[in-house]
Amino acid sequence: MGWGPTPAPSRTNLLGVGQTRPGGPGALLLWAALVLHDLRHPRATPDPQCRWLHLMGALRARRQHAAHLGLLPRVPLGAARAPRGLARVVSEGRHTRWHGGTAVPPHLCHPPKRRPRAVRRNPRIFERIPCSGPFPWSARNPGRRLAEGGRRPRGREAFMTISRTIMLLGALCASMAALGEAQAATCTAPACTKVIDNGPDAGKKVVVIMGDGFASGDQTSYNTNVLNLVTQGMFGNDFFAEEQNAFNVYRINLTSVDSGMSKITYDENGTSSDGSDDTVVSIADKNTPLRYRFSGSWAHCWLEHTWSGGIDLTESAKNAALANNGLSHADYVIVLLNDPAYGGCNRGPRDIVQPLGISWQVVAHEAGHGIGGLRDEYSAGRGAYSGSLVNTMNCSSVLDRSSVVWNRFIDPATPVVTSLLAGMDSNRTVGEFTGCSTYDSGIYRPVHNCRMKGNTPNYCPVCQTLMRKQLYPNLEHTFDTALTGDFDGDGRDDVLIHNGGDLAIYRTSTSPYQSNRVWTANNMVPAMPGGSYTWTLRPGDRYSVGDFDGDGKDDVYVINTTDWYTPYIGLLRSNGTGLEAVLWYGTSVPGYGNIGTADQLFVADFDADGKKDLYLFTGSSSSTVSLGLLHSTGTGLTTTIRYDGAVPGWSMRAGDKLYVADFDGDNREDLYVFNGVNWAYKYLGMLRSSGTGISDIKLYTTTLASGWNMGANDQHFVADIDADGKDDLYVFNGTDWSVAYLELTHSSGTTLDYAARYDDDSATAWATNIPGWTMKKGDRFFVSDANKDGRGDLFVYNTTDWNTQYLGTLMSGGTTLSGSWSADWVGSWNLGVSDQFLSANYEGGAGKADLFVRNTEWFGLIRRTSSGFTMDRHYYHWIYTPLYDSKPWSDSMP
Numbered sequence: 001m002g003w004g005p006t007p008a009p010s011r012t013n014l015l016g017v018g019q020t021r022p023g024g025p026g027a028l029l030l031w032a033a034l035v036l037h038d039l040r041h042p043r044a045t046p047d048p049q050c051r052w053l054h055l056m057g058a059l060r061a062r063r064q065h066a067a068h069l070g071l072l073p074r075v076p077l078g079a080a081r082a083p084r085g086l087a088r089v090v091s092e093g094r095h096t097r098w099h100g101g102t103a104v105p106p107h108l109c110h111p112p113k114r115r116p117r118a119v120r121r122n123p124r125i126f127e128r129i130p131c132s133g134p135f136p137w138s139a140r141n142p143g144r145r146l147a148e149g150g151r152r153p154r155g156r157e158a159f160m161t162i163s164r165t166i167m168l169l170g171a172l173c174a175s176m177a178a179l180g181e182a183q184a185a186t187c188t189a190p191a192c193t194k195v196i197d198n199g200p201d202a203g204k205k206v207v208v209i210m211g212d213g214f215a216s217g218d219q220t221s222y223n224t225n226v227l228n229l230v231t232q233g234m235f236g237n238d239f240f241a242e243e244q245n246a247f248n249v250y251r252i253n254l255t256s257v258d259s260g261m262s263k264i265t266y267d268e269n270g271t272s273s274d275g276s277d278d279t280v281v282s283i284a285d286k287n288t289p290l291r292y293r294f295s296g297s298w299a300h301c302w303l304e305h306t307w308s309g310g311i312d313l314t315e316s317a318k319n320a321a322l323a324n325n326g327l328s329h330a331d332y333v334i335v336l337l338n339d340p341a342y343g344g345c346n347r348g349p350r351d352i353v354q355p356l357g358i359s360w361q362v363v364a365h366e367a368g369h370g371i372g373g374l375r376d377e378y379s380a381g382r383g384a385y386s387g388s389l390v391n392t393m394n395c396s397s398v399l400d401r402s403s404v405v406w407n408r409f410i411d412p413a414t415p416v417v418t419s420l421l422a423g424m425d426s427n428r429t430v431g432e433f434t435g436c437s438t439y440d441s442g443i444y445r446p447v448h449n450c451r452m453k454g455n456t457p458n459y460c461p462v463c464q465t466l467m468r469k470q471l472y473p474n475l476e477h478t479f480d481t482a483l484t485g486d487f488d489g490d491g492r493d494d495v496l497i498h499n500g501g502d503l504a505i506y507r508t509s510t511s512p513y514q515s516n517r518v519w520t521a522n523n524m525v526p527a528m529p530g531g532s533y534t535w536t537l538r539p540g541d542r543y544s545v546g547d548f549d550g551d552g553k554d555d556v557y558v559i560n561t562t563d564w565y566t567p568y569i570g571l572l573r574s575n576g577t578g579l580e581a582v583l584w585y586g587t588s589v590p591g592y593g594n595i596g597t598a599d600q601l602f603v604a605d606f607d608a609d610g611k612k613d614l615y616l617f618t619g620s621s622s623s624t625v626s627l628g629l630l631h632s633t634g635t636g637l638t639t640t641i642r643y644d645g646a647v648p649g650w651s652m653r654a655g656d657k658l659y660v661a662d663f664d665g666d667n668r669e670d671l672y673v674f675n676g677v678n679w680a681y682k683y684l685g686m687l688r689s690s691g692t693g694i695s696d697i698k699l700y701t702t703t704l705a706s707g708w709n710m711g712a713n714d715q716h717f718v719a720d721i722d723a724d725g726k727d728d729l730y731v732f733n734g735t736d737w738s739v740a741y742l743e744l745t746h747s748s749g750t751t752l753d754y755a756a757r758y759d760d761d762s763a764t765a766w767a768t769n770i771p772g773w774t775m776k777k778g779d780r781f782f783v784s785d786a787n788k789d790g791r792g793d794l795f796v797y798n799t800t801d802w803n804t805q806y807l808g809t810l811m812s813g814g815t816t817l818s819g820s821w822s823a824d825w826v827g828s829w830n831l832g833v834s835d836q837f838l839s840a841n842y843e844g845g846a847g848k849a850d851l852f853v854r855n856t857e858w859f860g861l862i863r864r865t866s867s868g869f870t871m872d873r874h875y876y877h878w879i880y881t882p883l884y885d886s887k888p889w890s891d892s893m894p
Contacts, residue, residue, distance in 0.1 A: 003569035006436070022128030022191035027055025061863045073455030085185070157487065162324045180312040185326040187250055192325040195231050196249035197523070198501055201329065205371075205474050208330040210252040210321055212290040213338030215259035225336055225356055226251050233360025234367060235522075239467070244522040245502045246474035252325055258286035260337040261355070264293040266300060273380045273438075275299030290317045294339050303353055318350070320764065332370055334363065361455045368452050368459065372467040377445040377453035379435040385442035394452060394462050395436035397443045404432060405894050406446050406462040411884040420448040428456040428883045438500050469891050472877050476500065484840045485545040485554035487574045488518075493840040495852060495859075496556070497879075500539045501790060505578060506879050508842040513872040514881040519578030527667060528573065528580040535570045538563035546603040546612030548635035549573060559601055567595035571636065582635055589616070591639030591701040592628045596621020604660040604669035606690040607631060607640070615671065617658055625652040629694065641693050648687045649696030653678035661718040662728035664688060664749035672729060674716060682710035686752070698751055704731070706754030708743050719783045721755065722746055722814040728755075730794065734777035741767075742775060755815045773808050773819025782839045786864045787811055788847025795851060795864075797837060805831035809864060820868065827871025828889065829860050 187194060198204055209230055213223040227233075233253075235244050265281040278299065285293070291306040291314045305314035318335070322328045333350040344362050346356035346369035354366060368374040375395045390397045396404045401416045409430035410416070418431025436445040445453065450460035459467065481498040487505050495506045495515065501523045504517040505808045525535040527637065540562035547793035548555045553574040561567040570584035588594045602615040606629055614637065615630040623768045627647060629640040646652055655677040663686060664670045671687040671694065686698040703709055713735035721728040726747045734740040744755035757767045760775050769775055778800035788794040794810040796819075824831055838852040842861060851862040853874075860874035873881065877891045 022436040106189045153439055182310040185324055187325050191253055193251045194253045198245050198248055201248050204248045205246050206330045207247050207249045207332045208327050209334045210254055211336045212292045213256050213261040213288045215256045218259055219253055229360050229363050234364045241520045242517055243471050246471040250322055254289040256288045261337050262286045264295045266297050273299055290314050292337055294337055296341055301344055301345035365455045374463055375437045375450050377436050382439045385439040394446055395443055407462050407619055407894055408887045409882050415837050430461055468878055477857045479859045480856055483543055483545050484838050487554050488576050489552040492844040493842045501537050503537055515879050516881050525572050525579055525581045528582055533581045533583045544601045544603050546634045548612050550611040561597040590640055602658055602660050606669050606689040608667040620654040625654055647694055659716050659718050663727050663747040663752055665725040676712035717781055717783050721792050723790040740775050740777045770817050770819045782837050784839045785847040786849045788849055799833040822869045826862055826869045829871050829874050
């Protein structure tokens with residue numbers, strides 16, 4: 001509280017005391033004292049008529065001094081203005097006239113021989129300033145009236161002048177004091193701790209947790225309850241875990257004189273749900289910081305504030321605690337009461353209060369009120385609702401399928417009024433269930449049991465949609481960074497999405513195909529059971545997916561070379577539900593050496609042991625290019641071999657492009673490598689793995705076997721084009737030539753042989769365009785097995801060469817391609833220029849016939865069938881799947 005720490009004196013100021021920090025009280029008092037000194041002891045001037053301008057000059061110097069001390073912004077004072085009551089000056093050509101006076105020739109004011117100390121540092125204020133008199137008083141002889149009628153203020157006039165000066169300085173001092181206090185009031189441990197940190201508060205929802213009734217000996221208990229009920233409880237589970245990135249959360253430790261809570265006891269007169277006939281039996285107050293009183297009475301919201309003389313003392317104390325810790329900008333306040341009873345109450349966003357005899361689900365229920373604005377969905381014996389029409393949020397008195405606010409979520413087969421029937425989901429089947437907002441009838445809720453009714457279940461689809469809509473602007477979530485992997489080993493691809501400080505896995509269900517979140521890590525991936533390593537998530541994390549321990553579930557190696565002082569590589573292993581950190585390497589990998597800032601990881605099982613390994617390529621990280629074969633043990637990496645400068649048969653350069661492929665069918669994954677920029681010629685090499693090393697077994701210079709002239713912008717796509725168990729290459733170039741070219745090459749195990757070539761040149765009769773697809777320069781390709789026959793096909797997308805967007809399939813016949821396409825729309829997905837695609841197999845079984853499509857705000861599931869593309873599901877802003885939704889493209893209701 002107050003001004004904050006003052007550094008040790010390093011030099012003396014004009015008063016001979018230690019130099020105070022900018023904005024501190026010492027600087028303020030010093031500056032005010034100097035201003036008062038100028039007013040009381042004006043310097044002599046060569047002309048009495050210039051005294052006011054010299055005084056303004058001194059004040060200007062003081063003002064710049066104040067800026068130097070951090071009390072005021074560093075901007076010019078501007079033109080000096082006489083205080084109210086003094087005649088104004090207006091310019092008339094070369095003369096200056098005082099209102100009510102006579103015109104006199106202008107003259108020049110000159111500085112005194114000795115300048116004030118503060119003024120000498122800024123001599124510009126003594127430039128030759130035109131001025132004229134008469135002035136209200138004379139600095140040379142203030143006791144003598146001037147011939148022109150000027151005089152020294154006397155009596156009431158003098159009193160008023162001094163009063164105005166004092167009032168001006170008082171207001172200024174008060175403003176500066178408030179500014180200093182605001183600058184000094186910050187969240188500082190141990191009194192205040194940021195317990196969930198998602199970056200600066202600007203753009204986030206700020207939650208402050210504080211306690212009442214926790215004495216000095218109770219602080220450990222308080223911290224533990226904050227952890228269990230809020231930070232790891234509410235924010236560590238279901239809805240709020242997924243939305244945690246929208247929040248910054250602070251814990252304030254308030255020390256109570258007394259331990260425990262004040263109590264107020266009511267005689268409820270036998271009507272526990274009706275407080276209108278209750279009378280107070282007793283009040284037993286304790287000395288606690290926030291002065292809450294716990295009643296244990298539902299009709300009185302379990303607890304209440306203390307009031308005195310029309311002032312809410314509890315609210316005032318809460319606001320003071322926020323201000324004293326620099327948190328007056330808080331959006332929500334959660335208060336824990338040091339009482340073991342059950343209960344909870346919300347009286348607004350900054351009054352989410354509960355005692356300790358609860359679970360985190362009760363905290364989340366109250367947060368549904370305070371953060372989401374949701375209503376209670378339970379009945380409390382209040383009979384039938386007979387008030388005005390209600391049709392907002394999660395309670396409605398409108399009994400009509402098409403008019404109720406959540407109608408988009410009601411399946412046409414669900415009856416209205418709704419009862420829980422066999423086959424319905426208690427938490428997710430939406431209808432109109434009787435009873436809401438504590439009334440028994442006449443008003444309806446969306447589902448049978450939601451968190452706003454029974455605490456324990458998650459929020460229903462209606463409540464989730466309402467709250468997600470509110471929090472989305474603060475969430476900073478996009479779909480820009482997404483990867484595929486089978487993280488639970490069920491044979492179907494899931495999606496891993498990274499957003500700055502959080503990481504989430506979304507699992508795709510069986511038909512109907514749709515995605516839902518199954519795991520989220522906020523800011524940190526936790527350690528495996530018994531482990532000591534965690535992984536702190538950062539925007540610069542780069543992920544490589546593969547089954548590194550051979551258990552059938554995909555894991556993740558992550559590398560970060562930008563967000564820390566040293567580069568790191570970490571292993572995040574799948575446990576079937578989510579990821580857990582196993583270990584990380586900082587600066588170097590054992591046996592390999594230092595990790596470079598431009599290092600690239602390539603996932604490959606180069607020794608055929610059933611566990612994916614890593615090729616580590618330095619690229620431009622070092623002047624000497626290196627390639628390391630890092631063997632996966634399942635729990636870490638060992639270095640099999642490292643090559644510096646060259647591998648046998650291939651001189652490495654920073655511009656090398658590596659492609660993992662098993663081109664000889666021995667189950668050891670090899671490398672195709674291409675360089676079109678670092679040499680006078682273009683090179684393509686086949687680097688075969690022996691399990692303990694790698695060597696170039698075939699080098700192509702300038703041309704491939706077919707006569708294909710390699711270009712700097714050749715693109716290569718690895719696929720088993722002819723289903724012979726050896727990985728081949730598609731080669732495409734849409735940049736270096738006048739038309740686009742695509743070649744199919746087959747691997748013999750030691751060479752690349754010509755299979756087919758297609759181009760967009762009608763004059764080339766032997767290399768026609770692709771039947772069913774007109775190839776263009778802007779085509780983008782994604783390897784697939786679209787018809788599940790074991791031959792590697794291509795999905796192709798073009799947004800630039802036509803008047804709309806086209807998504808196509810190029811089916812491999814082994815030595816031929818045939819195409820088909822969809823234009824503009826795929827089902828309800830409007831194809832766009834920013835769309836990105838991930839080849840996937842979310843159906844399960846053989847093949848790779850699916851696509852995850854995404855852009856910044858949208859995510860979708862597209863499946864290739866015998867009749868073309870089918871849109872299974874798409875999501876806007878977030879991935880969440882109700883059982884029924886007639887408007888999946890919308891994030892709002894109705």
